[in-house]
Amino acid sequence: MTRTSLLKDNKRTKRISNYLWITRKKVGLAQKQVAFLLGHKNTTQLSRYEHGTRIPSLKTALKLEIAYAKPLRLLFFGLHDELREDVQKRREKIFVYKELKEN
Numbered sequence: 456m457t458r459t460s461l462l463k464d465n466k467r468t469k470r471i472s473n474y475l476w477i478t479r480k481k482v483g484l485a486q487k488q489v490a491f492l493l494g495h496k497n498t499t500q501l502s503r504y505e506h507g508t509r510i511p512s513l514k515t516a517l518k519l520e521i522a523y524a525k526p527l528r529l530l531f532f533g534l535h536d537e538l539r540e541d542v543q544k545r546r547e548k549i550f551v552y553k554e555l556k557e558n
Contacts, residue, residue: 470506470507470508471507471508471510471531471533471534472507472531472532472533472534473504473505473507473530473531473532473533473534474525474529474530474531474532475501475504475505475519475523475530476505478523478525478530479505479523482522482523482524484522486498486501486502486505489501489519489522492518492522493515493518493519493522494518500515504519507533510531510534516530516531
């Protein structure tokens, strides 16, 4: 599953719920300051992350976690919940398969 595939749902763009904007405001940083911390030349990508139209790379996400002193699962709660549900469903399939194989 690629980062892009997570955003596309039946040819419509799906926004990823997050607390990036509100967290940035709470810690008192401007977009330009956070973009600088991330090593970005401008605020375009950060704006896309905050609006949920792009998912940052793991490296950038970890930088956001460090900059805001907040765990990724809280910053990206929507994506975290979606991935947790997917893993749980797959985990259940593993256990069902194991039980069938043992019997």
